[in-house]
Amino acid sequence: MKHSVLAGLLxxxxxxxxxxxxxxxxxxRYREMIADGNPSELFALQGEALWKQKRGPKNASLEQCxxxxxxxxxxxxxxxxxxxxxxxxxxxxLETRLMTCMQTLQGIDPKLVIDAPWGKGEKETMxxxxxxxxxxxxxxxxxIDMRPPQMKKMYELGKMAFYYRGGPMDFSCATCHGDxxxxxxxxxxPDLRTQAGAAAGWGTWPAYRVSNGQFWxxxxxLSDCFRQQRFPEPIYGSDVTIALSVYMAATGNGxxxxxxxxxx
Amino acid sequence: MANPMKxxxxxxxxxxxxxxxxxxxxxxxxxxxxxxxLVPAHFITxxxxxxxxKTVLEAQFGPAVSxxxxxxxxxxxxxxxxxxxxxxxxNKGDSRTDEAAIA
Numbered sequence: 001m002k003h004s005v006l007a008g009l010l011x012x013x014x015x016x017x018x019x020x021x022x023x024x025x026x027x028x029r030y031r032e033m034i035a036d037g038n039p040s041e042l043f044a045l046q047g048e049a050l051w052k053q054k055r056g057p058k059n060a061s062l063e064q065c066x067x068x069x070x071x072x073x074x075x076x077x078x079x080x081x082x083x084x085x086x087x088x089x090x091x092x093x094l095e096t097r098l099m100t101c102m103q104t105l106q107g108i109d110p111k112l113v114i115d116a117p118w119g120k121g122e123k124e125t126m127x128x129x130x131x132x133x134x135x136x137x138x139x140x141x142x143x144i145d146m147r148p149p150q151m152k153k154m155y156e157l158g159k160m161a162f163y164y165r166g167g168p169m170d171f172s173c174a175t176c177h178g179d180x181x182x183x184x185x186x187x188x189x190p191d192l193r194t195q196a197g198a199a200a201g202w203g204t205w206p207a208y209r210v211s212n213g214q215f216w217x218x219x220x221x222l223s224d225c226f227r228q229q230r231f232p233e234p235i236y237g238s239d240v241t242i243a244l245s246v247y248m249a250a251t252g253n254g255x256x257x258x259x260x261x262x263x264x
Numbered sequence: 265m266a267n268p269m270k271x272x273x274x275x276x277x278x279x280x281x282x283x284x285x286x287x288x289x290x291x292x293x294x295x296x297x298x299x300x301x302l303v304p305a306h307f308i309t310x311x312x313x314x315x316x317x318k319t320v321l322e323a324q325f326g327p328a329v330s331x332x333x334x335x336x337x338x339x340x341x342x343x344x345x346x347x348x349x350x351x352x353x354x355n356k357g358d359s360r361t362d363e364a365a366i367a
Contacts, residue, residue, distance in 0.1 A: 037334030041270045042287040213331035 040131050040208040040260035043215045047132025050125055056106030065101035067094070067133070078133050079140035079257045082246050084148035091154045093245045095219050096237040098129055114236045118220055123236075127206075130217045134206050134259035142203060142257055144249045151246060154239075158247025161240050162192070171229040173244070177201070187264055192248055199255020202248045207261030215260070218245060266354075271364035273348045280342030280366055282313065282321075284335045284350050292327035308333070311352045315342055325352070342366050 051062050051074070067077035068085070082093040088100055095113075102108040108122065116123040146152060165172040176182060177192040191197035206217045216224075222241050226233050234241050267287035274281055286308065293305025305327060313321040320339040342348075344366055351361035 036283055037285050037336070039285060039287075039332035039334070041285055042267060042332055045268060045270065210330075 035262065038208055038260060038262045039213070040135065040206075040215055040262070043128050043131035043208070044135045044260070045132075047128035047130065050128050051132055056102065056108040058105065058107040060105045060107075062098075062101055062105060062129070064105060065098070067097055067101075074133055074136045076137050076140045078259065079137040080143050080145065082151075082154070082242055082249060083145055084150045091148075091150050091242055091246060093218065093237075093242050094130060094133060095126060095217055096242065098126060098133075099237060110237075118223075119214060127215050127217050127220075130206050131215055131260055134257075137257045138259055140257045142199060142249060142252050142255045144246070144253050146250055146253075151250075154243045154246040155250050157239070158243035158245070161244050162247055167230045169230050171231075173225065173229075175229075192251065195251060195253070195255065198248050198252030200252075202245075202252040203255050204258050204261035204263075206259055207263045209263050211264050216263075266358055266360040269350060269352075269360060269362040271348065271350055271362055273342070273364050273366045275342045275344060275346075275366050278342075279338050279340055280315070280346075280348070281336065281338045282348055282350075284313075286333050286335070286352065286360075288332065288352075288354065290327070290329055290331045290333065294327075306354060306356055308352045308354045311335070311350065313337070313348065313350045315339065315348050316346055 054061050064071045066087075067073065068080055068083050069075075069077050078094050081097065082091055084091050085097070085100075090096075092100060099110040099113050102113070102122075103110055113122040113126055119127065144151070146155065162173045163178075165175075172178075173192070176184065176189050177197070180191045180194075180197075182189040182191070190201040192201055205221050206215065207221075208215050219236055219241055222244055223233050223236070269287065270285040272283045288308055289306050290308065291303050291306040293302065295303045297303050307327045307329065308325040311321070311323040311325060312319060321337055323335075325333070346366045347363055348366060349361060349363040351359060353359045
């Protein structure tokens, strides 16, 4: 009798082990199934139209926008962002660079983007533009140019922000993303300290979220990480968000860009 | 006017696979907004797909279908360059028709 209970327990233990594996497998299979129908494409379609559409007080399109590879070059551009831009003297990520272009080319005040709620007004325009641009870098390698000293400074700042503990729960980014094999519910949390982890994290955002039907840009993702830590939410496009992006992107250098991603 | 669909169609060994991504809110009519008011139902009710004018698929959709629905189906026949047309209607009388050439 005792023997069979033990055998039963053993069998249960083996089963639950198998279950954990197959749960992650199931998610992988689900991702594969919907990879073809990533609704990010719908946002990208709108973004492409917006890129070419004449808008703003200057009634101009964004087709002359220099994302780092020359005016109008979209292909592969986001795989190389954030980068240091000589014309503005700043390190810019995709979204802040787009704000720069919207201001200089179209005359659209960046405040309109910064102050809009997520997914509304000019932020809706932004998410569509981002969806289009990151789609054009799918399959490229993450290639962040870390030579400019401004990039190194941003990297150090980002690293500091990554390990900075605070808020009512005494959390830092590293609390969840500074260890291997961590999970939140069924979502694997990449270990952002490592090249593989950072590439998996950085390389799959921006993404479409199936659970709420929204397309999230990297700025949106980061802002929500701050909220989840119960930190005050950062200002859209502020230095700390770019610094964290530089830290992640540079750590993931060489990894594959799989944007736009698809998430729970 | 609704946003465009994304349609892909590819034929292999005499069978054509069509993949359609629709842009639609698909509101069930069960949800409440932040001020507690019911969000009115808004969903696709009918979908038709034709190949060179011949109907190959008819479907009735309901509120249980997700936002931005994805539909994949196969039919016998179809050659490169043939036209596949997909159209839907929703409960508010809006509709959308898009087409793609078989690759």
